[in-house]
Amino acid sequence: MTSQTTAGTRHDPTDVLIIGAGASGATAAKVLTESGLRVVALEKGPWRTKETFSGDELASINRYDLWPDPLLNPRTHRTGVDEPATTQLFCPVPQMVGGGTVHWQGWLPRFTEEDFRFHSVVGDVPGASLADWPISYAELEPYYTAVEWAFGVSGQAGANRYESFRSKGYPCPPMPMSRYAEKYHRGAAALGWNTFPTPQAALSQPFDGRPATVLSAFAQQHGDPSGTRSSALNVFVPQAVATGRYDLRPDSVVREITVDARGRATGAVYEDAEGRLHEQRADVVVLACGAVETARLMLLSRSAAHPHGLGNENDLVGRNVTFHEFSSAVATFDDPIYAWAGGGYVSASSFEFYGHDDSRGFAGGGHMATSGVGIPLPINWSLPDRPAWGAEAKRVDREHFNHSMAASMVVHDLPQHDNRVDLDDEVVDDWGLPVARITLTPHENDLAMGRFLIDRSAEILEAAGATSVQKVYPDRVTGNCSHQHGTARMGNDPETSVLDRDCRAHTVENLFVVDGSSFPTGTGANPTLTIMANAWRVAERIAAGRDAATRG
Amino acid sequence: MNDTFFDPHQRATIAAAMARMIPTDDTPGAAEAGTIDFLDGYLSGTDRIYAAPDGNGFEVLTGRRLDAWTQRLEVVRARYVAGVRALDAAAERRGGRFVDLSGEEQDDVLREVERPEGREQEADAARAKVALYGAPVEAALQQTSAEVDLGFVPLLALHTRQGFYADPVYGGNRDHVGWKVIGFPGPASLAEVHQGRYTTIDYFAEDRVHPGTEGLS
Numbered sequence: 096m097t098s099q100t101t102a103g104t105r106h107d108p109t110d111v112l113i114i115g116a117g118a119s120g121a122t123a124a125k126v127l128t129e130s131g132l133r134v135v136a137l138e139k140g141p142w143r144t145k146e147t148f149s150g151d152e153l154a155s156i157n158r159y160d161l162w163p164d165p166l167l168n169p170r171t172h173r174t175g176v177d178e179p180a181t182t183q184l185f186c187p188v189p190q191m192v193g194g195g196t197v198h199w200q201g202w203l204p205r206f207t208e209e210d211f212r213f214h215s216v217v218g219d220v221p222g223a224s225l226a227d228w229p230i231s232y233a234e235l236e237p238y239y240t241a242v243e244w245a246f247g248v249s250g251q252a253g254a255n256r257y258e259s260f261r262s263k264g265y266p267c268p269p270m271p272m273s274r275y276a277e278k279y280h281r282g283a284a285a286l287g288w289n290t291f292p293t294p295q296a297a298l299s300q301p302f303d304g305r306p307a308t309v310l311s312a313f314a315q316q317h318g319d320p321s322g323t324r325s326s327a328l329n330v331f332v333p334q335a336v337a338t339g340r341y342d343l344r345p346d347s348v349v350r351e352i353t354v355d356a357r358g359r360a361t362g363a364v365y366e367d368a369e370g371r372l373h374e375q376r377a378d379v380v381v382l383a384c385g386a387v388e389t390a391r392l393m394l395l396s397r398s399a400a401h402p403h404g405l406g407n408e409n410d411l412v413g414r415n416v417t418f419h420e421f422s423s424a425v426a427t428f429d430d431p432i433y434a435w436a437g438g439g440y441v442s443a444s445s446f447e448f449y450g451h452d453d454s455r456g457f458a459g460g461g462h463m464a465t466s467g468v469g470i471p472l473p474i475n476w477s478l479p480d481r482p483a484w485g486a487e488a489k490r491v492d493r494e495h496f497n498h499s500m501a502a503s504m505v506v507h508d509l510p511q512h513d514n515r516v517d518l519d520d521e522v523v524d525d526w527g528l529p530v531a532r533i534t535l536t537p538h539e540n541d542l543a544m545g546r547f548l549i550d551r552s553a554e555i556l557e558a559a560g561a562t563s564v565q566k567v568y569p570d571r572v573t574g575n576c577s578h579q580h581g582t583a584r585m586g587n588d589p590e591t592s593v594l595d596r597d598c599r600a601h602t603v604e605n606l607f608v609v610d611g612s613s614f615p616t617g618t619g620a621n622p623t624l625t626i627m628a629n630a631w632r633v634a635e636r637i638a639a640g641r642d643a644a645t646r647g
Numbered sequence: 648m649n650d651t652f653f654d655p656h657q658r659a660t661i662a663a664a665m666a667r668m669i670p671t672d673d674t675p676g677a678a679e680a681g682t683i684d685f686l687d688g689y690l691s692g693t694d695r696i697y698a699a700p701d702g703n704g705f706e707v708l709t710g711r712r713l714d715a716w717t718q719r720l721e722v723v724r725a726r727y728v729a730g731v732r733a734l735d736a737a738a739e740r741r742g743g744r745f746v747d748l749s750g751e752e753q754d755d756v757l758r759e760v761e762r763p764e765g766r767e768q769e770a771d772a773a774r775a776k777v778a779l780y781g782a783p784v785e786a787a788l789q790q791t792s793a794e795v796d797l798g799f800v801p802l803l804a805l806h807t808r809q810g811f812y813a814d815p816v817y818g819g820n821r822d823h824v825g826w827k828v829i830g831f832p833g834p835a836s837l838a839e840v841h842q843g844r845y846t847t848i849d850y851f852a853e854d855r856v857h858p859g860t861e862g863l864s
Contacts, residue, residue, distance in 0.1 A: 149701070149840050151837060152814070153814065154697045164711075164715045166718060167715050274850070274851065310846050311845050313845075320841045433847070433850035484668040485668065485670070485754065486672070493829050497829070
């Protein structure tokens with residue numbers, strides 16, 4: 096795609112242009128506007144308020160009220176370059192102001208020190224493109240604390256025996272104990288394994304002028320009508336707006352990042368809800384669309400200076416993508432568990448098998464935690480062997496809906512050079528732009544880790560007294576976590592990375608990426624706390640750079 | 648605007664099939680929940696896709712959302728029209744229309760129509776199975792069950808389930824019978840959730856405080 100002449104509106108230039116207003120974009124907006132900079136943000140989706148959300152499982156989960164509509168925003172997927180790609184809703188994330196933090200229940204574990212030097216810890220793994228991070232845990236630690244305290248995260252400092260150093264405890268005590276969390280703690284304790292209350296983006300008590308979080312059943316994958324959960328929509332966006340320097344434009348679909356003759360980013364061309372074209376110029380451009388859409392936008396932004404896409408001089412944009420995979424051992428119990436209570440994800444966690452251990456025969460490990468089975472609400476609840484219909488299906492629903500729970504895990508999938516996001520050569524979205532095509536084969540290590548963690552999860556359920564346990568081993572990567580990372584990895588060597596240690600593109604000096612694209616490895620933990628902490632860090636660097644330039 | 652799509656025969660046929668999907672036994676089934684009203688309303692047009700968040704009416708779709716739902720409904724309607732024909736054709740070999748058969752015979756017909764013939768249909772069925780129930784944890788977390796990809800019987804199973812368990816504002820789950828059957832203490836109305844009054848705290852552990860945090864805060 097070449098730069099197009101726009102007949103549309105040209106807006107006055109701004110200091111910083113952020114593409115996206117989800118977890119990372121809203122964090123950057125808060126930090127940049129509070130430092131005095133003027134920010135324009137272009138968000139593809141709507142700016143919804145709490146008044147538009149409710150306890151409607153059908154709308155939220157089955158009718159794409161929060162997910163991208165697959166007819167408007169398709170993606171394609173294939174397992175290898177020789178296969179035809181098929182249209183799939185691969186790794187969907189809500190496209191709206193607040194992004195994935197609108198539908199999440201906000202499990203917010205920190206990564207560990209080991210995660211930042213994973214390659215050094217585990218060594219070379221054949222087929223995997225491992226790399227250490229150019230930053231350390233210690234460098235990010237103050238920003239973890241900053242996000243936890245901005246959000247009012249509920250958790251129990253010190254309870255996770257394997258957590259790395261923290262400078263400050265959690266602002267709120269853990270969320271109330273659910274029955275499924277209680278089972279999980281008990282089962283693991285019987286095995287001698289450490290567990291802890293899952294740190295959560297919710298308020299166990301009033302905090303910073305906000306009331307305690309309402310424990311509705313409609314939480315996971317539902318917007319929050321009470322406005323009491325902690326999200327980018329409820330916390331960072333209002334803080335940025337309050338500065339008077341945040342010009343957030345929803346329903347604005349960016350077609351390309353524009354550049355000048357030297358290859359510096361100049362701004363973006365975007366289309367508004369009425370189909371009119373606009374051009375927004377800025378001194379600094381920040382990409383915050385999530386790892387899939389950020390890579391896609393970089394590849395869509397071709398110019399004379401960047402003929403293969405922005406920052407893609409070494410054919411690395413979109414490569415090394417990782418998605419995690421979420422799967423579970425599923426149990427039934429005689430006594431009721433009500434694993435939909437609180438939304439089914441007010442949970443207990445374990446890092447017992449998170450760190451690397453050579454004796455297990457695979458590299459790395461992952462976060463284990465409990466939840467309801469699937470979306471633990473009636474329409475979408477099920478058990479693995481439940482038939483689709485008939486008397487037996489009804490019996491399973493009736494006997495097990497209130498008596499089932501899952502012990503789940505996140506696979507730390509290893510980056511591979513040929514696992515990538517690029518542009519589909521046939522399928523376009525409703526705006527006529529080529530869609531993201533995912534090419535991905537799981538690494539043997541991913542599958543071995545999944546089996547190991549599911550086996551341990553099943554043991555916890557058995558030790559907790561389950562009457563039946565079924566294992567659902569992950570046999571492929573589907574992107575079912577909505578976690579995505581690695582498509583523009585950061586590193587010190589421009590030959591092997593897209594971004595530098597400050598998440599600035601090596602070849603575009605005023606272009607930054609603040610979402611999970613920068614992660615050299617995916618780690619085994621839910622990424623959004625780290626995404627927000629890193630966005631905060633990068634935004635401070637951008638602001639400091641502007642200060643220096645102004646003084647200069 | 649009509650609030651029905653089916654003609655009387657189609658409606659009776661689908662209602663009978665739904666009664667096999669979630670049968671009535673000592674507890675209510677699809678018939679008592681009114682799942683046929685849920686489905687007929689859904690297929691009638693794009694004005695009943697999203698309930699208003701407070702349960703008072705429905706959202707008016709415009710622009711791209713309207714286009715997408717118009718397109719999706721066309722596909723789904725065609726599948727139902729063809730599905731009713733397929734049920735009757737299979738029923739005729741047993742000596743009647745689908746609605747005239749016994750419950751057991753209807754189950755046989757549904758299984759026959761559900762059974763894939765040929766590899767294409769097999770692949771369709773495999774996708775549908777994964778999307779619906781094959782791998783429940785994944786399916787629920789990753790909303791891939793695009794309705795337009797489902798074959799007739801899996802689609803009917805999904806819609807029966809939706810009509811049994813969705814909020815009554817959509818026309819099914821009459822008097823919350825679906826929720827009562829499985830013991831889900833859902834909200835009295837969407838308004839209760841919308842206003843932040845719906846809580847499930849009573850279904851947490853009896854001792855809700857985590858050991859070691861008693862003195863915190």
